[in-house]
Amino acid sequence: MLEFDLQENGLRKLNSALHDQKENSNQTVWKITNPKGSHAIAVGIDAPIEVNIEGSTGYYCGGMNKLANINVKGSVGPGVAENMMSGKVVIDGDASQYAGATGHGGLLVIKGNASSRCGISMKGINIVVHGNIGHMSAFMAQSGTLVVCGDAGDALGDSLYEAKLFVRGNVKSLGADCEKKEMRPEHLELLEQLLSEAECDAKPEEFTRYGSARKLYNFNIDNSDAY
Amino acid sequence: MCGIVGLFLKDNSLEANLGNLLSDMLISMSDRGPDSAGIAIYADxxxxxxxxxxxxxxxxxxxxxxxxxxxxxxxxxxxxxxxxxxxxxxxxxxxxxxxxxxxxxxxxxxxxxxxxxSLEIYKEVGLPKQVTQRFNIPQMSGRHGIGHTRMATESAVTTMGAHPFNTGLDQCLVHNGSLSNHNSLRRRLRREGVHIETENDTEVGAAYLTWKMQNGATLGEALESSLEDLDGFFTFLVGTEDGFGVVRDPIACKPAVMAETDQYVAFGSEYRALVNLPEIESAHVWEPEPATVYFWKH
Missing domain, CATH: 3.30.70.980 (YebC, transcriptional regulation domain)
Incomplete structure (x- = not known):
């Protein structure tokens, strides 16, 4: 295992060392100490390595991640795992706004709460939040799955495309074109798998599914007066 | 961007250290705004x-x-x-x-x-490090204080454009964000006889709160109505004689993080501002909700 003190060695040195790791890297486990809320920690990794961050981070932690498993033993600032491609990012604490924004793939697990705009414009990423999420989450979400074990804030799934949303608690309000959907066996199966990967003991049948009513993103000539 | 910080002490033994802690917090936010900096301290x-x-x-x-x-x-x-x-x-x-x-x-x-x-406000053009040093802020003691480092967007970089802005007696305001209806609101307030000195958007926000309170609103009520009357982005931190308050606009895209222990309540634009506070590892750390007024009083 490699130990890296961020305050002593600096962010550029860390990210450049992480970028040097390739698929067959021997340095498979990294421990990052003293993150102290710094921004852009472990951004742009492209190797199947494990990175353990011992404390809370600032903006964009684990952004653009590919293949790596990143664990944060604390809370994260805005934009965690933004545009993630694959791999897994696990946050022990809370996440600030736009967690997992525009993510294409991989799994983001937030064991605490996520604030506003969680999963905004997600494009294939799976996100599991053990706690609650804030307003405008999954705004314009295109594909992937957002699982929320607690409650969701205002305007969930506004202008939603084809992302699947599952909420166990209350939804304060649904956004435009987002509606409640029936839970079919394939959805329970998907939930079971994601909850297990996210180490969450919630039961799939406790969730409600929400999805796009598909009225907004298909042009309807009857609505032309509104423009 | 702009960076804002605040520290409210519950433990009197930290009072001699307030200026020092607050200066450190503000300096850590320097890259959120290099134009001017200011601190409000509530002292004896x-x-x-x-x-x-x-x-x-x-x-x-x-x-x-x-x-x-x-x-x-x-x-x-x-x-x-x-x-x-x-x-x-x-x-x-x-x-x-x-x-x-x-x-x-x-x-x-x-x-x-x-x-x-009890309020004292010190603000000038320059980086937080320079401004806190020239006024010897680290040597100051007090019960609570707020600070601001500015990245100017709406008006010129001048001493009077720097934050905090004094609102009513012993009240002040720092702001991260930008108000988009400040011109029309300034005209409206001037018609009401309110004195507004600069072209700065936050000064209008501060004048608005003062005007509301002169017309009988409490600070809490004035902040509640600001959610209706102010258009734009804001995270406000307000200082009063006996405490401080926080309010964010309903969209809440301007960051905010808070920490509370038995000794203090702290506010920062980012967690970086809080990392050197005593026993921060065991503090309760959370993000204030949008469109919600928070207050702490001694």
């Missing part, structure tokens, strides 16, 4: 006495002759505490209403940064 007050902080471009000459002049015109004992371009002026409470006029008759160029009994 004397019963029956009022406190003002004033600023002059010719501090040396102005502040030498000022105490005698004021004491003659206000007919009371005047104490001053000169601090670089600023000076704290302490007068009898009964002379408070005559202070602005007396100061203007001495030299209309001198600006009043704060009015009240």
């Amino acid at each position: 007050k004397e019963t029956g006495r009022s406190k003002f902080t004033i600023q002059s471009e010719n501090a040396k000459t102005d502040f030498e002759a000022l105490p005698n002049y004021l004491s003659k015109h206000l007919n009371c004992k005047v104490e001053t505490k000169v601090n670089d371009t600023h000076s704290v002026v302490i007068i009898d409470e009964s002379a408070t209403s005559k202070f602005s006029e007396a100061l203007a008759s001495f030299n209309p160029e001198i600006r009043i940064m704060s009015r009240g009994s």
Whole structure:
């Protein structure tokens, strides 16, 4: 295992060392100490390595991640795992706004709460939040799955495309074109798998599914007066 | 961007360290705004006495002759505490209403940064490190304080465009964000007779709160109505004589993080601002909800 003190060695040195790791890297486990809320920690990794961050981070932690498993033993600032491609990012604490924004793939697990705009414009990423999420989450979400074990804030799934949303608690309000959907066996199966990967003991049948009513993103000539 | 910080002490033993902790917090936010910086500190007050902080471009000459002049015109004992371009002026409470006029008759160029009994505001153009050093903020003690480092978007980089802005007596405001209806609101407030000095958006926000309170609203009510009347982005941190409050606009895209322990309540634009506070590892850390007014009082 490699130990890296961020305050002593600096962010550029860390990210450049992480970028040097390739698929067959021997340095498979990294421990990052003293993150102290710094921004852009472990951004742009492209190797199947494990990175353990011992404390809370600032903006964009684990952004653009590919293949790596990143664990944060604390809370994260805005934009965690933004545009993630694959791999897994696990946050022990809370996440600030736009967690997992525009993510294409991989799994983001937030064991605490996520604030506003969680999963905004997600494009294939799976996100599991053990706690609650804030307003405008999954705004314009295109594909992937957002699982929320607690409650969701205002305007969930506004202008939603084809992302699947599952909420166990209350939804304060649904956004435009987002509606409640029936839970079919394939959805329970998907939930079971994601909850297990996210180490969450919630039961799939406790969730409600929400999805796009598909009225907004298909042009309807009857609505032309509104423009 | 802008960076804002605040520290409210529950534990009296930290009071001597307030300026030091607050300066560190503000310096850690320097890259959120390099244009100007300011700090408001709530320090000791004397019963029956009022406190003002004033600023002059010719501090040396102005502040030498000022105490005698004021004491003659206000007919009371005047104490001053000169601090670089600023000076704290302490007068009898009964002379408070005559202070602005007396100061203007001495030299209309001198600006009043704060009015009240315990509040002191220090702000200038420059980085937080330079500004906190020139005013010796780390040596100051107090019960609570707020600070701001500015990245100017709506108006010029000047001393008067820097935050905190004094609202009512012993009240002040720092702001991260930008108000988009500040021009129309400024016109409206000026029609109501409110004095607004600069083209700065936050000054309008501060003047709005003052005006609401002059018309009978409590600070809490004024903040609630700001959610209706102010258009734009804001995370506000407000200082009052006995505490501080936080409010974010309903969209809440301007960041905010808070921490609470048995010893203090702290606010920062980012977690980085909080990392050197005592026992932060065991603090309760959370993000304040949008469109919700929070308050802590001694």
